Amino acid sequence: MTTTVTESLIVYLLLLLGGLFTLIAAVRARNIPLRPIAAYERMPIVIDEAVEADRAIHVSFGSSAIRDESTLSALASAEILYHMAERAAIGDRPTYITLSDPVTLGIAQDTLRRAYKARNRLDRYRPILARWYPQGPLSLAFAAGAGESIIDDDASANILVGRFGSELVLLAENAIRTDRSIIAQSDRIEGQAVAYVISQTPLIGEELYVGGAYLGGRPMAVGGVVALDVLRYLTISALILAAVYSFITGGR
Amino acid sequence: MAANRGSVNNLNNRRAPNPNVPNARPPRRRISLATAILSALATALALITLLGLAPLPGVPESASTILSQLSSILIQLVTVVGAIAVIIGVINLFAVHWNKLRAGGRAAPYNLITLLVAILIVVVHLADRAGLLKALEPGYTAGDTPLVSITLMDAIQVAIESALAGLLLFFLVYAAYRLMRRRVTIWSILFVVTLLIVLLGYIPLTYIGFLTPIREWLLRVPVSAGTRGILIGVALGTITVGVRLLLGQDQSFRE
Secondary structure (H helix, E strand, O other), rough: OOOOOOHHHHHHHHHHHHHHHHHHHHHHHHHHHOOOOOHHHHHHHHHHHHHOOEEEEEEEEOOOOOOOOHHHHHHHHHHHHHHHHHHHOOOOOOOEEEEEEEEHHHHHHHHHHHHHHHHHHHOOOOHHHEEEEOOOHHHOOHHHHHHHHHOOOOEEEEEEEEEOOHHHHHHHHHHHHHOEEEEEOOOHHHHHHHHHHHHHHOOOOOHHHHHHHHHHHOOHHHHHHHHHHHHHHHHHHHHHHHHHHHHHHHHO | OOOOOOOOOOOHHHHOOOOOOEOOOOOOOOOOOOHHHHHHHHHHHHHHHHHHOOOOOOOOOHHHHHHHHHHHHHHHHHHHEEEHHHHHHHHHHHHHHHHHHHHOOOOOHHHHHHHHHHHHHHHHHHHHOEEEEEEEEOOOOOOOOOOOOHHHHHHHHHHHHHHHHHHHHHHHEEEEEEEEHHOHHHHHHHHHHHHHHHHOOOOOOOOHOOOHHHHHHHHHHHHHHHHHHHHHHHHHHHHHHHHHHHHHOOHHHHH
Protein backbone atom coordinates (compact mmCIF):
# COMPACT_ATOMS: atom_id res chain seq x y z
CA MET A 1 0.00 0.00 0.00
CA THR A 2 1.46 3.35 -0.97
CA THR A 3 0.55 6.61 0.67
CA THR A 4 1.04 10.08 -0.76
CA VAL A 5 2.93 12.74 1.17
CA THR A 6 -0.28 14.70 1.83
CA GLU A 7 -2.04 11.60 3.18
CA SER A 8 0.95 10.82 5.40
CA LEU A 9 0.98 14.38 6.72
CA ILE A 10 -2.73 14.24 7.52
CA VAL A 11 -2.29 10.91 9.34
CA TYR A 12 0.59 12.22 11.46
CA LEU A 13 -1.14 15.54 12.10
CA LEU A 14 -4.26 13.78 13.34
CA LEU A 15 -2.20 11.42 15.52
CA LEU A 16 -0.19 14.32 16.91
CA LEU A 17 -3.29 16.37 17.71
CA GLY A 18 -5.03 13.30 19.12
CA GLY A 19 -2.05 12.48 21.34
CA LEU A 20 -1.62 16.08 22.47
CA PHE A 21 -5.26 16.57 23.46
CA THR A 22 -5.42 13.14 25.07
CA LEU A 23 -2.45 13.91 27.31
CA ILE A 24 -3.61 17.46 28.17
CA ALA A 25 -7.13 16.30 28.99
CA ALA A 26 -5.89 13.24 30.92
CA VAL A 27 -4.24 15.55 33.46
CA ARG A 28 -7.58 17.23 34.17
CA ALA A 29 -9.71 14.12 33.66
CA ARG A 30 -11.37 14.32 37.06
CA ASN A 31 -12.94 17.68 36.27
CA ILE A 32 -14.18 16.75 32.81
CA PRO A 33 -17.88 15.87 32.72
CA LEU A 34 -18.87 13.41 30.01
CA ARG A 35 -22.12 13.85 28.16
CA PRO A 36 -24.53 11.00 28.89
CA ILE A 37 -24.69 8.14 26.39
CA ALA A 38 -27.79 6.02 26.93
CA ALA A 39 -26.09 2.74 25.98
CA TYR A 40 -23.30 3.18 28.53
CA GLU A 41 -25.81 4.15 31.19
CA ARG A 42 -27.81 1.04 30.41
CA MET A 43 -24.92 -1.44 30.20
CA PRO A 44 -24.29 -1.75 33.97
CA ILE A 45 -28.04 -2.01 34.54
CA VAL A 46 -28.53 -4.91 32.13
CA ILE A 47 -25.50 -6.67 33.63
CA ASP A 48 -26.87 -6.22 37.16
CA GLU A 49 -30.26 -7.50 36.02
CA ALA A 50 -28.64 -10.56 34.46
CA VAL A 51 -26.66 -11.30 37.63
CA GLU A 52 -29.75 -10.92 39.79
CA ALA A 53 -31.80 -13.12 37.46
CA ASP A 54 -29.00 -15.73 37.41
CA ARG A 55 -28.64 -15.53 33.66
CA ALA A 56 -25.62 -15.42 31.39
CA ILE A 57 -24.20 -12.39 29.60
CA HIS A 58 -23.39 -12.56 25.93
CA VAL A 59 -20.84 -10.26 24.32
CA SER A 60 -20.16 -10.56 20.60
CA PHE A 61 -17.36 -8.94 18.60
CA GLY A 62 -18.74 -10.06 15.23
CA SER A 63 -15.99 -10.19 12.64
CA SER A 64 -13.73 -7.61 14.30
CA ALA A 65 -10.23 -8.85 13.72
CA ILE A 66 -6.87 -8.01 15.28
CA ARG A 67 -5.20 -8.10 11.88
CA ASP A 68 -7.06 -5.75 9.56
CA GLU A 69 -8.71 -2.34 9.55
CA SER A 70 -11.13 -3.46 12.26
CA THR A 71 -8.28 -4.01 14.77
CA LEU A 72 -9.06 -0.90 16.77
CA SER A 73 -12.77 -1.64 16.94
CA ALA A 74 -11.82 -5.11 18.27
CA LEU A 75 -9.64 -3.48 20.95
CA ALA A 76 -12.41 -1.02 21.86
CA SER A 77 -14.89 -3.92 22.06
CA ALA A 78 -12.45 -5.83 24.27
CA GLU A 79 -12.34 -2.88 26.65
CA ILE A 80 -16.13 -2.91 26.95
CA LEU A 81 -16.00 -6.68 27.46
CA TYR A 82 -13.50 -6.25 30.29
CA HIS A 83 -15.69 -3.84 32.23
CA MET A 84 -18.85 -5.88 31.69
CA ALA A 85 -17.21 -9.20 32.54
CA GLU A 86 -15.59 -7.71 35.64
CA ARG A 87 -18.96 -6.43 36.81
CA ALA A 88 -20.64 -9.76 36.08
CA ALA A 89 -17.89 -11.89 37.63
CA ILE A 90 -19.59 -11.79 41.04
CA GLY A 91 -22.50 -13.78 39.60
CA ASP A 92 -22.73 -17.53 39.20
CA ARG A 93 -23.49 -17.51 35.48
CA PRO A 94 -20.67 -16.77 33.05
CA THR A 95 -20.01 -14.01 30.58
CA TYR A 96 -19.35 -15.62 27.22
CA ILE A 97 -18.08 -14.17 23.98
CA THR A 98 -18.79 -15.06 20.39
CA LEU A 99 -16.61 -13.96 17.51
CA SER A 100 -15.60 -15.06 14.07
CA ASP A 101 -11.94 -14.11 13.90
CA PRO A 102 -9.56 -16.68 15.38
CA VAL A 103 -6.82 -14.13 16.18
CA THR A 104 -9.28 -12.07 18.21
CA LEU A 105 -10.16 -15.25 20.12
CA GLY A 106 -6.90 -14.93 22.05
CA ILE A 107 -7.63 -11.31 22.99
CA ALA A 108 -11.15 -12.24 24.10
CA GLN A 109 -9.89 -15.10 26.27
CA ASP A 110 -7.21 -12.92 27.85
CA THR A 111 -9.63 -10.06 28.50
CA LEU A 112 -12.07 -12.42 30.16
CA ARG A 113 -9.30 -13.96 32.26
CA ARG A 114 -8.17 -10.52 33.42
CA ALA A 115 -11.74 -9.56 34.31
CA TYR A 116 -12.21 -12.68 36.45
CA LYS A 117 -8.78 -12.17 38.01
CA ALA A 118 -9.63 -8.56 38.90
CA ARG A 119 -12.56 -9.89 40.94
CA ASN A 120 -10.44 -12.67 42.42
CA ARG A 121 -12.62 -15.30 40.75
CA LEU A 122 -10.11 -16.81 38.39
CA ASP A 123 -11.41 -20.28 39.28
CA ARG A 124 -14.60 -19.41 37.37
CA TYR A 125 -12.75 -18.63 34.16
CA ARG A 126 -12.79 -21.16 31.33
CA PRO A 127 -11.09 -20.58 27.95
CA ILE A 128 -14.15 -22.00 26.17
CA LEU A 129 -16.21 -19.02 27.38
CA ALA A 130 -14.73 -17.31 24.32
CA ARG A 131 -16.21 -19.08 21.33
CA TRP A 132 -15.12 -19.02 17.75
CA TYR A 133 -17.81 -19.52 15.13
CA PRO A 134 -16.40 -19.78 11.62
CA GLN A 135 -17.38 -17.07 9.24
CA GLY A 136 -18.83 -18.14 5.91
CA PRO A 137 -18.88 -16.03 2.77
CA LEU A 138 -21.77 -13.92 4.15
CA SER A 139 -21.07 -14.13 7.94
CA LEU A 140 -24.46 -15.81 8.29
CA ALA A 141 -22.99 -19.07 9.58
CA PHE A 142 -21.47 -17.10 12.46
CA ALA A 143 -24.73 -15.22 13.07
CA ALA A 144 -26.75 -18.44 13.11
CA GLY A 145 -24.38 -20.15 15.56
CA ALA A 146 -23.93 -17.18 17.88
CA GLY A 147 -27.65 -16.38 17.73
CA GLU A 148 -28.55 -19.92 18.75
CA SER A 149 -26.26 -19.67 21.76
CA ILE A 150 -28.40 -16.80 23.13
CA ILE A 151 -31.21 -19.28 23.77
CA ASP A 152 -29.00 -22.25 24.52
CA ASP A 153 -26.97 -20.40 27.17
CA ASP A 154 -29.94 -18.40 28.45
CA ALA A 155 -28.24 -15.03 27.96
CA SER A 156 -30.39 -12.15 29.14
CA ALA A 157 -27.94 -9.34 28.29
CA ASN A 158 -26.53 -9.15 24.79
CA ILE A 159 -23.82 -6.65 24.01
CA LEU A 160 -23.07 -6.82 20.31
CA VAL A 161 -20.20 -4.48 19.49
CA GLY A 162 -17.55 -4.55 16.80
CA ARG A 163 -17.98 -5.37 13.13
CA PHE A 164 -21.30 -6.68 11.85
CA GLY A 165 -23.15 -6.49 8.59
CA SER A 166 -26.87 -6.99 8.08
CA GLU A 167 -26.46 -10.49 9.57
CA LEU A 168 -26.66 -8.73 12.94
CA VAL A 169 -30.44 -9.03 12.75
CA LEU A 170 -30.18 -12.82 12.43
CA LEU A 171 -27.86 -12.94 15.43
CA ALA A 172 -30.21 -10.81 17.51
CA GLU A 173 -33.42 -12.44 16.34
CA ASN A 174 -33.52 -14.93 19.23
CA ALA A 175 -32.99 -12.12 21.72
CA ILE A 176 -35.70 -10.00 20.06
CA ARG A 177 -38.24 -12.85 20.14
CA THR A 178 -37.62 -13.56 23.81
CA ASP A 179 -37.40 -9.91 24.91
CA ARG A 180 -33.78 -10.06 26.01
CA SER A 181 -31.76 -6.85 26.34
CA ILE A 182 -29.66 -5.89 23.34
CA ILE A 183 -27.07 -3.14 23.10
CA ALA A 184 -25.70 -3.10 19.58
CA GLN A 185 -23.24 -1.24 17.41
CA SER A 186 -21.28 -1.84 14.25
CA ASP A 187 -18.43 -0.05 12.52
CA ARG A 188 -20.05 -1.01 9.20
CA ILE A 189 -22.87 1.17 8.01
CA GLU A 190 -25.34 -1.62 7.20
CA GLY A 191 -24.71 -3.19 10.60
CA GLN A 192 -25.14 0.18 12.28
CA ALA A 193 -28.54 0.62 10.63
CA VAL A 194 -29.62 -2.81 11.88
CA ALA A 195 -28.23 -2.02 15.36
CA TYR A 196 -30.46 1.07 15.49
CA VAL A 197 -33.51 -1.06 14.78
CA ILE A 198 -32.84 -3.99 17.08
CA SER A 199 -31.55 -2.13 20.12
CA GLN A 200 -33.40 0.18 22.45
CA THR A 201 -30.14 1.93 23.29
CA PRO A 202 -27.74 1.48 20.37
CA LEU A 203 -24.21 2.81 20.30
CA ILE A 204 -23.72 4.99 17.24
CA GLY A 205 -20.46 5.15 15.28
CA GLU A 206 -17.58 6.51 17.34
CA GLU A 207 -19.36 5.93 20.67
CA LEU A 208 -17.82 2.45 20.68
CA TYR A 209 -14.35 3.91 21.12
CA VAL A 210 -15.09 5.79 24.34
CA GLY A 211 -16.26 2.78 26.36
CA GLY A 212 -13.16 2.85 28.56
CA ALA A 213 -13.92 6.40 29.68
CA TYR A 214 -17.60 5.80 30.42
CA LEU A 215 -17.26 2.40 32.05
CA GLY A 216 -13.85 2.62 33.69
CA GLY A 217 -13.09 6.32 33.99
CA ARG A 218 -9.32 6.00 33.48
CA PRO A 219 -7.77 9.45 32.89
CA MET A 220 -6.21 8.48 29.54
CA ALA A 221 -9.55 7.15 28.34
CA VAL A 222 -11.29 10.37 29.39
CA GLY A 223 -8.53 12.26 27.61
CA GLY A 224 -9.32 10.22 24.52
CA VAL A 225 -12.94 11.40 24.66
CA VAL A 226 -11.80 15.03 24.72
CA ALA A 227 -9.37 14.38 21.85
CA LEU A 228 -12.19 12.76 19.88
CA ASP A 229 -14.41 15.80 20.44
CA VAL A 230 -11.65 18.21 19.41
CA LEU A 231 -10.91 16.19 16.26
CA ARG A 232 -14.61 16.04 15.50
CA TYR A 233 -15.00 19.83 15.70
CA LEU A 234 -11.83 20.35 13.65
CA THR A 235 -13.20 18.01 10.96
CA ILE A 236 -16.57 19.77 10.96
CA SER A 237 -14.82 23.16 10.66
CA ALA A 238 -12.67 21.87 7.80
CA LEU A 239 -15.76 20.53 5.98
CA ILE A 240 -17.63 23.82 6.39
CA LEU A 241 -14.60 25.84 5.26
CA ALA A 242 -14.17 23.56 2.24
CA ALA A 243 -17.86 23.96 1.36
CA VAL A 244 -17.70 27.77 1.72
CA TYR A 245 -14.52 27.91 -0.35
CA SER A 246 -16.10 25.72 -3.01
CA PHE A 247 -19.22 27.94 -3.02
CA ILE A 248 -17.18 31.15 -3.32
CA THR A 249 -14.91 29.87 -6.09
CA GLY A 250 -17.77 28.12 -7.90
CA GLY A 251 -16.16 24.68 -7.48
CA ARG A 252 -13.02 25.58 -9.47
CA MET B 1 -17.50 9.92 34.69
CA ALA B 2 -18.20 7.19 37.12
CA ALA B 3 -15.43 5.37 38.84
CA ASN B 4 -14.27 4.51 42.29
CA ARG B 5 -12.01 6.81 44.31
CA GLY B 6 -9.20 4.79 45.74
CA SER B 7 -5.59 3.82 45.46
CA VAL B 8 -5.57 0.18 46.37
CA ASN B 9 -2.60 -1.37 44.67
CA ASN B 10 -3.30 -4.96 45.52
CA LEU B 11 -5.30 -6.34 42.63
CA ASN B 12 -6.79 -9.11 44.70
CA ASN B 13 -8.33 -6.65 47.10
CA ARG B 14 -9.21 -4.04 44.53
CA ARG B 15 -12.59 -2.48 44.99
CA ALA B 16 -14.99 -2.48 42.07
CA PRO B 17 -15.71 0.81 40.25
CA ASN B 18 -18.67 2.54 41.80
CA PRO B 19 -20.79 4.28 39.18
CA ASN B 20 -22.65 6.23 41.85
CA VAL B 21 -19.66 8.27 42.99
CA PRO B 22 -19.38 11.37 40.80
CA ASN B 23 -15.97 12.85 39.92
CA ALA B 24 -14.27 9.88 41.50
CA ARG B 25 -10.70 8.92 40.71
CA PRO B 26 -10.30 5.47 39.18
CA PRO B 27 -8.36 2.95 41.24
CA ARG B 28 -4.60 2.92 40.66
CA ARG B 29 -3.24 -0.26 39.12
CA ARG B 30 0.23 -1.60 39.65
CA ILE B 31 2.05 -2.01 36.35
CA SER B 32 4.17 -5.16 36.21
CA LEU B 33 7.46 -5.46 34.35
CA ALA B 34 5.83 -7.77 31.81
CA THR B 35 3.14 -5.18 31.17
CA ALA B 36 5.73 -2.46 30.66
CA ILE B 37 7.72 -4.63 28.24
CA LEU B 38 4.58 -5.59 26.33
CA SER B 39 3.48 -1.96 26.05
CA ALA B 40 6.92 -0.85 24.86
CA LEU B 41 7.08 -3.68 22.32
CA ALA B 42 3.58 -2.95 20.98
CA THR B 43 4.31 0.77 20.73
CA ALA B 44 7.60 0.19 18.91
CA LEU B 45 6.10 -2.30 16.46
CA ALA B 46 3.07 -0.07 15.85
CA LEU B 47 5.36 2.87 15.11
CA ILE B 48 7.52 0.81 12.73
CA THR B 49 4.42 -0.40 10.86
CA LEU B 50 2.99 3.11 10.70
CA LEU B 51 6.25 4.64 9.48
CA GLY B 52 6.59 1.86 6.93
CA LEU B 53 3.07 2.26 5.55
CA ALA B 54 2.96 6.07 5.67
CA PRO B 55 6.54 7.35 5.30
CA LEU B 56 7.16 10.53 7.24
CA PRO B 57 8.08 13.38 4.86
CA GLY B 58 11.71 14.38 5.35
CA VAL B 59 12.92 10.93 6.38
CA PRO B 60 15.84 9.76 4.16
CA GLU B 61 14.91 7.36 1.36
CA SER B 62 17.15 4.58 2.73
CA ALA B 63 15.53 4.74 6.18
CA SER B 64 12.06 4.73 4.60
CA THR B 65 12.95 1.65 2.57
CA ILE B 66 14.18 -0.22 5.65
CA LEU B 67 11.05 0.74 7.60
CA SER B 68 8.86 -0.29 4.69
CA GLN B 69 10.57 -3.70 4.52
CA LEU B 70 10.26 -4.15 8.28
CA SER B 71 6.58 -3.28 8.17
CA SER B 72 6.06 -5.78 5.31
CA ILE B 73 7.72 -8.49 7.41
CA LEU B 74 5.49 -7.62 10.37
CA ILE B 75 2.37 -7.78 8.22
CA GLN B 76 3.49 -11.15 6.82
CA LEU B 77 4.01 -12.37 10.38
CA VAL B 78 0.44 -11.34 11.19
CA THR B 79 -0.74 -13.44 8.24
CA VAL B 80 1.17 -16.46 9.57
CA VAL B 81 -0.23 -15.89 13.06
CA GLY B 82 -3.71 -15.70 11.50
CA ALA B 83 -3.22 -19.07 9.81
CA ILE B 84 -2.08 -20.68 13.08
CA ALA B 85 -4.96 -19.03 14.91
CA VAL B 86 -7.43 -20.84 12.63
CA ILE B 87 -6.15 -24.14 14.05
CA ILE B 88 -6.67 -22.77 17.57
CA GLY B 89 -10.15 -21.67 16.49
CA VAL B 90 -11.00 -25.15 15.24
CA ILE B 91 -9.78 -26.66 18.53
CA ASN B 92 -11.93 -24.10 20.37
CA LEU B 93 -14.93 -25.05 18.22
CA PHE B 94 -14.47 -28.74 19.06
CA ALA B 95 -13.95 -28.00 22.77
CA VAL B 96 -17.04 -25.78 23.01
CA HIS B 97 -19.37 -28.22 21.27
CA TRP B 98 -17.90 -31.26 23.04
CA ASN B 99 -18.50 -29.63 26.42
CA LYS B 100 -22.03 -28.66 25.43
CA LEU B 101 -22.69 -32.18 24.20
CA ARG B 102 -21.46 -33.65 27.49
CA ALA B 103 -23.63 -31.22 29.44
CA GLY B 104 -26.68 -32.37 27.47
CA GLY B 105 -29.58 -29.97 27.05
CA ARG B 106 -31.90 -28.86 24.31
CA ALA B 107 -29.24 -28.13 21.72
CA ALA B 108 -27.15 -31.29 22.26
CA PRO B 109 -28.23 -32.91 18.95
CA TYR B 110 -27.07 -29.79 17.09
CA ASN B 111 -23.74 -29.90 18.92
CA LEU B 112 -23.36 -33.54 17.85
CA ILE B 113 -24.17 -32.72 14.22
CA THR B 114 -21.71 -29.81 14.29
CA LEU B 115 -18.94 -32.03 15.64
CA LEU B 116 -19.61 -34.85 13.17
CA VAL B 117 -19.79 -32.52 10.18
CA ALA B 118 -16.63 -30.70 11.27
CA ILE B 119 -14.73 -33.99 11.55
CA LEU B 120 -16.13 -35.17 8.20
CA ILE B 121 -15.12 -31.97 6.42
CA VAL B 122 -11.61 -32.05 7.91
CA VAL B 123 -11.21 -35.68 6.77
CA VAL B 124 -12.59 -34.96 3.29
CA HIS B 125 -10.32 -31.94 2.92
CA LEU B 126 -7.22 -33.87 4.00
CA ALA B 127 -8.11 -36.74 1.65
CA ASP B 128 -8.73 -34.22 -1.11
CA ARG B 129 -5.36 -32.56 -0.54
CA ALA B 130 -3.68 -35.97 -0.59
CA GLY B 131 -5.27 -36.69 -3.98
CA LEU B 132 -7.32 -39.63 -2.68
CA LEU B 133 -10.62 -38.33 -4.06
CA LYS B 134 -9.54 -37.73 -7.64
CA ALA B 135 -11.90 -40.41 -8.88
CA LEU B 136 -14.83 -38.30 -7.66
CA GLU B 137 -13.81 -35.34 -9.77
CA PRO B 138 -15.08 -35.59 -13.35
CA GLY B 139 -12.53 -34.42 -15.87
CA TYR B 140 -9.72 -34.29 -13.29
CA THR B 141 -6.23 -34.21 -14.72
CA ALA B 142 -2.98 -34.46 -12.82
CA GLY B 143 -1.89 -31.17 -11.27
CA ASP B 144 -5.40 -29.70 -11.03
CA THR B 145 -6.54 -28.16 -7.74
CA PRO B 146 -8.59 -30.68 -5.71
CA LEU B 147 -12.24 -29.77 -6.01
CA VAL B 148 -14.32 -32.06 -3.80
CA SER B 149 -14.09 -30.00 -0.61
CA ILE B 150 -14.62 -26.76 -2.51
CA THR B 151 -17.68 -28.23 -4.23
CA LEU B 152 -19.05 -29.37 -0.86
CA MET B 153 -18.53 -25.85 0.45
CA ASP B 154 -20.37 -24.33 -2.53
CA ALA B 155 -23.17 -26.88 -2.48
CA ILE B 156 -23.90 -26.77 1.25
CA GLN B 157 -22.58 -23.68 2.96
CA VAL B 158 -23.16 -21.14 0.22
CA ALA B 159 -26.63 -22.52 -0.47
CA ILE B 160 -27.63 -22.41 3.20
CA GLU B 161 -26.16 -18.95 3.71
CA SER B 162 -27.99 -17.68 0.63
CA ALA B 163 -31.26 -19.05 2.02
CA LEU B 164 -30.59 -17.32 5.34
CA ALA B 165 -29.78 -14.10 3.51
CA GLY B 166 -33.22 -14.31 1.90
CA LEU B 167 -34.77 -14.45 5.36
CA LEU B 168 -32.94 -11.33 6.55
CA LEU B 169 -35.56 -9.04 4.96
CA PHE B 170 -38.33 -10.60 7.07
CA PHE B 171 -36.26 -10.41 10.23
CA LEU B 172 -35.54 -6.75 9.48
CA VAL B 173 -39.20 -5.90 8.89
CA TYR B 174 -40.13 -7.70 12.11
CA ALA B 175 -37.41 -5.81 13.97
CA ALA B 176 -38.71 -2.50 12.54
CA TYR B 177 -42.22 -3.44 13.72
CA ARG B 178 -40.82 -4.17 17.19
CA LEU B 179 -39.00 -0.84 17.11
CA MET B 180 -42.28 1.00 16.53
CA ARG B 181 -43.96 -0.92 19.34
CA ARG B 182 -41.12 -0.26 21.76
CA ARG B 183 -40.38 3.42 21.26
CA VAL B 184 -42.53 5.64 19.09
CA THR B 185 -40.34 8.68 18.66
CA ILE B 186 -40.08 11.11 15.78
CA TRP B 187 -36.82 9.38 14.79
CA SER B 188 -38.26 5.86 14.76
CA ILE B 189 -41.25 7.08 12.71
CA LEU B 190 -38.86 8.79 10.30
CA PHE B 191 -36.80 5.61 10.10
CA VAL B 192 -39.77 3.37 9.30
CA VAL B 193 -41.30 5.82 6.79
CA THR B 194 -37.96 6.15 5.01
CA LEU B 195 -37.57 2.36 5.01
CA LEU B 196 -41.03 1.94 3.48
CA ILE B 197 -40.41 4.58 0.80
CA VAL B 198 -37.08 2.97 -0.16
CA LEU B 199 -38.54 -0.54 -0.25
CA LEU B 200 -41.67 0.50 -2.17
CA GLY B 201 -39.56 2.63 -4.48
CA TYR B 202 -37.87 -0.51 -5.75
CA ILE B 203 -41.19 -2.05 -6.86
CA PRO B 204 -41.63 -1.56 -10.61
CA LEU B 205 -45.33 -0.64 -10.53
CA THR B 206 -46.45 2.39 -12.55
CA TYR B 207 -48.97 3.79 -10.01
CA ILE B 208 -46.27 4.13 -7.34
CA GLY B 209 -43.65 5.30 -9.82
CA PHE B 210 -43.58 8.71 -8.09
CA LEU B 211 -41.69 7.02 -5.23
CA THR B 212 -38.70 6.19 -7.43
CA PRO B 213 -37.25 9.75 -7.58
CA ILE B 214 -37.97 10.21 -3.86
CA ARG B 215 -36.09 6.97 -3.14
CA GLU B 216 -33.18 8.08 -5.30
CA TRP B 217 -33.03 11.47 -3.57
CA LEU B 218 -33.18 9.83 -0.13
CA LEU B 219 -30.29 7.51 -0.98
CA ARG B 220 -28.25 10.23 -2.69
CA VAL B 221 -28.60 13.06 -0.14
CA PRO B 222 -29.65 12.24 3.46
CA VAL B 223 -28.52 8.58 3.49
CA SER B 224 -25.20 9.41 1.87
CA ALA B 225 -24.63 12.35 4.25
CA GLY B 226 -25.49 10.27 7.32
CA THR B 227 -23.28 7.42 6.13
CA ARG B 228 -20.33 9.75 5.68
CA GLY B 229 -20.94 11.31 9.07
CA ILE B 230 -20.92 7.95 10.83
CA LEU B 231 -17.87 6.73 8.91
CA ILE B 232 -15.93 9.93 9.69
CA GLY B 233 -16.88 9.46 13.34
CA VAL B 234 -15.65 5.85 13.27
CA ALA B 235 -12.39 6.98 11.66
CA LEU B 236 -11.84 9.63 14.36
CA GLY B 237 -12.68 7.06 17.03
CA THR B 238 -10.07 4.67 15.66
CA ILE B 239 -7.51 7.49 15.74
CA THR B 240 -8.11 8.12 19.45
CA VAL B 241 -7.84 4.39 20.26
CA GLY B 242 -4.71 4.22 18.05
CA VAL B 243 -3.20 7.14 19.95
CA ARG B 244 -3.85 5.37 23.24
CA LEU B 245 -2.19 2.25 21.84
CA LEU B 246 0.84 4.25 20.67
CA LEU B 247 1.09 5.82 24.11
CA GLY B 248 1.17 2.33 25.64
CA GLN B 249 -2.07 2.96 27.50
CA ASP B 250 -4.25 0.29 26.01
CA GLN B 251 -6.25 -1.74 28.52
CA SER B 252 -5.34 -5.03 26.86
CA PHE B 253 -1.75 -4.89 28.16
CA ARG B 254 -2.81 -4.49 31.78
CA GLU B 255 -3.61 -6.98 34.47
